Amino acid sequence: MTSSSETDLPEKPEADSPSHAPSQHLDVESNEQPKIQENVYPADALSTPRQILFVGTLCTAMFTNQVGLGNTLATVGVIGESFGITNPGQLSWLIAGYSLTIGTFILIGGRLGDEFGNKKIFVIGMAWYSLWSLVAGLSVYSSYVLFIFARVFQGMGPALTLPNGLAILGQTYSPGPRKNMSFAWFGGSAPFGAIAGFLFGGLFALAWWPWIYCSQAIALAGVAAFAAWTIPPLPVQPRQNRSIGEKIEDLDIPGGLTGVTALVLFNFAWNQAVVADWQHPYIYVCLILGAIFGVAFFCIEIHWAKSPILPLAAFNSDIAFVFVCTATGWACFGIWVFYIGQVAINIGGSTPLQIAAWFIPVIPSGLLSALAVGKLLGKIPASWIMVVGQVAYLAGSILAATRPPHSIYWTYYFFSVLIITVGMDTSFPAATIIFSNAVPQRYQGMGASIVMTVVNYSISLGLGFAGTIETNINNGGMMESEKFLGYHGALWFSVGLAGLGLVLSLIFVAKGHWKRSTA
Structure with missing residues (x-):
């Protein structure tokens, strides 16, 4: 029998293993840690003020990611109106396109950091994010199409900064309370960014x-410059002393291309089916091609790749449960945050500033939840x-789905915001720490990118x-009652996702108890 402190934390392979990826299964029931050499974890030696600056700089990855989501969620109607867009499917692309790019390219971003340096890719990601934010602003002089492209390319910035920020924390802190708390602060910065x-x-x-x-x-350009100074030199891994050609060979380009294309x-x-309807043949063609490229990706990763971008051999059923629970929870959250705002603005008559004020409870709720997890x-x-x-x-999605559109804030809306934030800021740190402890030190970018891929995709x-x-x-959504019917259906779908995630998480707990009882 293992103690509760040993449960669910997977065994971490030794950092100097010669393999390209961890070959053993990730056992989330073990807490055994490798012996740490001195000076392997540079953040442990930093002074307290320097650690605050260091961790705070890395937390800007999650903070700015959520800023990019929140600033458009609050103003999606205003932006759409300036371009003459009112179709709800087209408006949802302003959000979905950004998150799609993050979720699609995070695996690539994590691997680039592992191969070329996490600090370097983190700084490049902030600079890239800054450039396309500027293009998004200047698109007012062009068209809606340029704005969508800018939003899509904006997402590549967090796709580089998020996994590499987490990877840097995983590389520079030794396993223990300080590492756990740094991940908790990383997750806890999300509500501040959203607000x-x-x-x-x-x-x-x-x-x-x-x-x-x-x-x-402007702010992102400043963060990029500050990060170049604040982040300390990272420990050099044995595989980093390779030629550019060897690094490119290890990038698993065929796997990356097929995986990105499939996603x-x-x-x-x-x-796009929301905009163009399922009657258009190209929708089905894209769906079928996506499935074909997905099969090709898994075949490459399992049978061909020398250094797979997704080391499937390292996964087991426990990791699959964590995957699915994280996916259902964050899909529920994405639907909730978009549609609860649409109901408040388009049905309840609230303004974007009111919505910002209404989401303020995410700060104390999210921060306390993340730190409690740490x-x-x-x-x-x-x-x-x-x-x-x-x-x-x-609980939070049920409150949103059952909320009368003209009810006062301090009933359904307030408690929905307060409660669902607990889900966001407990599931993310837990999943991140599990995966960080599951992979060698040099593969922290890969482990972090898997979690962030699941979240954003x-x-x-x-x-x-x-x-x-x-x-x-919604029968066309021309009348207020029809719009509300459509929003209501979407919110109840989020309830179904959350219910599925709860059932699977309880099965995961029962499976862990059964494994320990038979050990």
């Missing part, structure tokens, strides 16, 4: 909405933390599913 996005998006939209993205571009085509089909991991099973997150997703794909439901039941 900042809502607030500044609403404020700038009152004057001229392009300032939302131009100001974002883009599959997600594009579901989100303290509790290692003391209680991570599987139970996942269950708590799924219960929060379910689930948000985008969930919005595609929900949009399909909305447009098929």
Whole structure:
């Protein structure tokens, strides 16, 4: 029998293993850690003020990612109106396109960091994000199409910064409380970013909405420069002393291309179907091609790739449960945050600034949840933390789905925001720490990118599913009652996703108890 502190934390292979990827299965029931050499973890030696600057800089990856989501969620109607767009499917692309790119390219971003240096890719990602934020603002002089392209390319910035920020934390802190708390702060910065996005998006939209993205571009450029100074030199791994040709060979380009193509085509089909309807043949063609490229990707990763971008041999059923629970929870969250705002603005008559104020409870709720996870991991099973997150997703989405559109804030809306944030900021740190402890030090980018891929791709794909439901039941959405019917259906779909995640997380807990009882 293992103690509760040993439950759900997988065994971490030794950092100096000569293999390209961990070959053993990731056992989330073990807590055994490798012996750490001195000076392998440089952040442990930093002074407290320097650690605060270091961790704070890396947390800007999650903060700015959520800013990019929140500033558009709050002003999607204003931006669409300036381009003459009112179709809900087209408006959802402003959100889904951004999350789609993040979820699609995070695996590539993590691998690029592993091969060419996590710090270097982190700084490049911030600079890239800044450039396309500027293009998004300047698109007011062009067309809606350029704005969508800018949003899509914006997403490549967080796709580089998120996995590499997490990878740097995993490389520079030794396993233990400080590492857990750094991951918790990383996750806890999400609600601050979301509120900042809502607030500044609403404020700038009152004057001229392009300032939302131009100001974002200026801030991101400053973060990129600051990160180059703040992040300390990272430990040199044995495989880093290779030629450019050897690094390119290890990038698994065939796997990356087929994987990205599969993810883009599959997600594009579901989100574009909301705009163009399923009657158009190209929607089905994209869906089928996405499935074919997906099969090709798995064949390459299993049978051909020398250094697979997704080392499937390292996964087991426990990791699959964590995958699915994370996916259902974050898909639920993406639908919830989009449609609860649409109901409040388009049915309830609220303004973007009011919505920003209404989301303020995510700051204390999210921060306390993330820090509590950092303290509790290692003391209680991570599987139970996942269950708590799924219960929060379910309760929060039920409150949103049952909320009368003209009810006062301090009833359904307030408690829905307060509760569902617990789900977001418990499931993410738990899953991230599980995967970080599951892979060697040099593969922290790969481990972090898997979690972030699941999170962001689930948000985008969930919005595609929900949009399909909305447009098929709202009878055209011309009248207020018809719009509300579509929003209502999408919110109930989020309830179903949360319920599925809760059932699977309970099965995961039961499976862990059964394994320990038979050990």
